[in-house]
Amino acid sequence: MSDTQAMQARLVGEISAAADLDALEALRVASLGKAGSVTSLLKTLGRMTPDERQAQGPQIHALREAVTAAIGARKDALEGAALEAKLGAERLDMTLPAEAAPQGSVHPVSQVMDELAEIFADMGFAVATGPEIEDDWRNFTALNIPETHPARAMHDTFYFPEVGEGAAQRMLLRTHTSPVQIRTMMEKAPPIRIIAPGRVYRSDSDATHTPMFHQVEGLVIDRGIHMGHLKWTLETFLKAYFERDDIVLRLRPSYFPFTEPSAEVDVGYRQEKGRRIVGGHGDDEGHAWMELLGSGMVNARVIANCGLDPNEWQGFAFGVGVDRLAMLKYGMDDLRAFFDGDLRWLAHYGFSALSVPTLSGGISA
Numbered sequence: 520m521s522d523t524q525a526m527q528a529r530l531v532g533e534i535s536a537a538a539d540l541d542a543l544e545a546l547r548v549a550s551l552g553k554a555g556s557v558t559s560l561l562k563t564l565g566r567m568t569p570d571e572r573q574a575q576g577p578q579i580h581a582l583r584e585a586v587t588a589a590i591g592a593r594k595d596a597l598e599g600a601a602l603e604a605k606l607g608a609e610r611l612d613m614t615l616p617a618e619a620a621p622q623g624s625v626h627p628v629s630q631v632m633d634e635l636a637e638i639f640a641d642m643g644f645a646v647a648t649g650p651e652i653e654d655d656w657r658n659f660t661a662l663n664i665p666e667t668h669p670a671r672a673m674h675d676t677f678y679f680p681e682v683g684e685g686a687a688q689r690m691l692l693r694t695h696t697s698p699v700q701i702r703t704m705m706e707k708a709p710p711i712r713i714i715a716p717g718r719v720y721r722s723d724s725d726a727t728h729t730p731m732f733h734q735v736e737g738l739v740i741d742r743g744i745h746m747g748h749l750k751w752t753l754e755t756f757l758k759a760y761f762e763r764d765d766i767v768l769r770l771r772p773s774y775f776p777f778t779e780p781s782a783e784v785d786v787g788y789r790q791e792k793g794r795r796i797v798g799g800h801g802d803d804e805g806h807a808w809m810e811l812l813g814s815g816m817v818n819a820r821v822i823a824n825c826g827l828d829p830n831e832w833q834g835f836a837f838g839v840g841v842d843r844l845a846m847l848k849y850g851m852d853d854l855r856a857f858f859d860g861d862l863r864w865l866a867h868y869g870f871s872a873l874s875v876p877t878l879s880g881g882i883s884a
Contacts, residue, residue, distance in 0.1 A: 523578040526556070527585050534589040540597050547590050557583050624869025627845045628733050628857060632716050634876040634883065635735050635841070638759045639714045641878055642752065644737065647713040649699035651720070652679075655689040657698040661824045662777040670694065677720050677730075692720035695838060697777065700738045704825035709832050710741040716841060729854055733841035740817065740827070740834035746770075746780070749814055749835035753784060757811075761848060762882060763798045769808055778815025778836055786811050794850045812839035848883070 530550055537543040550557045560579050564572055636646055664670055677692040699715035716735040723730065739748065750770065757766045770782040785808040787801035801808035814837035819829035842854055849868060851857075856864050876882045 521578060523560070523575065523582055526560075527582045530557070530582075530586050531589045534586065534593050537593055537597070540594065540601075543590065543593055543597060550586050551583070551590075557586055623872070624865055625872055625874070626857075626865065627849060627851070627868050627870070628841055630870045630874070630876070630883075631841050631845045631848070632733070632735075634760060635714065635716060635844075637876045637878060637882065638756055639737070641759075642712075642755065644712045644714050647699050647703050647715050648717060649693075649696070649702050649715070651693055651718055652690055653693040653698045655691065657701045658691060658693050658695075661701045661821065662697055663818050663820045663824070664776045668776065675721055675723075677722060694721050695719050696734050696736045697836075697838070700736060700836060701821075701825060703738065704740060704822070704827060709827065710739075711834070712739050712741075713737070729842075729858060731858070732854070734838055735841050736836060736838040738817070738834060738836045740822070740832050742832065744816075744833040744835055746782075746816060746835070749782075749816070749837065752835075753812075753814065753837060757786065757797075759878070759882060760844065761797050765798045767798075767800045769801060770814075773813065773815075775813060775815055777818050777821050778813075779818045781813070781815035783810055784812045784814055784837070785809060795847060797847055811843075812837055814838075 530546075534543065534546055537546055549555055552558065557579075561583065564576055564579065567575065639646075659668070659671060669675065676694055679690040681689050696715040696717050696719060699717070700713070703711060703713055703715075714735055714737045716733065718731055719734045720731050721728075737752070739752070750768065754766065754768055757768070758764055767787045769785040769787075771785060773781045773783040775781040785801060786797050787799045787803070787806050788795050788797045788809050789799060789806045790796070795809065797809075799806045814835065817834040817836050822829040822832055822834070842857055845851060845857075846854065851868060874883075
């Protein structure tokens with residue numbers, strides 16, 4: 520046996536006997552490191568004569584390969600044994616509760632939308648939807664809003680560039696969900712009872728206004744409808760939403776192009792710890808009136824524009840901001856926070872996905 524072969528047998532034996540990874544690493548450095556024994560032999564190849572190199576070169580390279588393979592095999596064996604020992608010592612207690620996974624929450628606007636749908640469904644209303652990009656005719660003209668009405672001004676409405684002849688071709692971001700009422704009256708035969716929730720857009724922004732906000736409108740078309748039906752519907756709706764029986768309404772004469780007669784609806788409220796609490800009579804001590812929504816009997820011209828006979832069919836309509844309803848009920852004071860995307864705000868004001876509004880269990884349960 521040559522010296523190189525004897526060295527190989529010795530090193531492989533030492534490597535196979537290494538007790539742990541630290542001892543194995545020390546043997547690797549001693550043999551294959553920069554100053555290792557195998558490395559030193561490899562460096563002698565350059566000083567050998569061609570005949571010596573031809574005779575000893577294959578043995579030295581075989582030595583390096585054998586040592587490298589032995590180190591890799593022993594490392595795998597030691598790591599496998601360490602893993603087996605760790606798995607044998609560890610225990611998993613299946614009786615312990617799992618760590619809570621991150622959970623999302625329902626945005627207050629979505630929750631209030633569900634609350635409104637539940638309340639009005641109990642009164643026989645269906646939910647109707649429509650496109651947020653509307654044409655001028657459905658958003659304004661069909662609603663008896665003349666060409667010179669301020670609501671058509673550029674500072675109120677987001678218009679798209681004109682793409683055709685005539686006002687009916689001009690497209691815009693809807694300024695209210697009233698176009699859904701127009702579409703419903705044109706597509707569905709009376710009697711009609713719908714609410715139309717959704718996003719609307721106006722050029723306005725401050726603590727109580729945003730360029731995009733949410734609105735819900737209601738529409739009833741039937742025979743013999745009058746203001747008494749409107750007042751009862753609004754009272755029933757607001758009592759169920761605020762979950763109070765002492766909701767008092769005050770209807771003030773107003774003007775809307777699409778209703779006649781029209782009324783602003785006020786509710787009584789009081790201030791408590793900096794928060795508005797809806798309920799009570801606005802003329803009582805410590806109370807005041809607050810404007811909440813607009814309403815009225817559907818204008819005969821609007822009914823006629825939709826292809827119905829106003830002498831046969833009458834109706835009422837109303838509209839209120841969903842974001843404002845959420846602010847009043849749940850004590851939020853800045854509308855802009857609804858759209859900031861701050862997860863801390865949502866964690867505080869958000870609702871569990873299991874908090875499904877029901878009349879029997881409580882609208883805000």
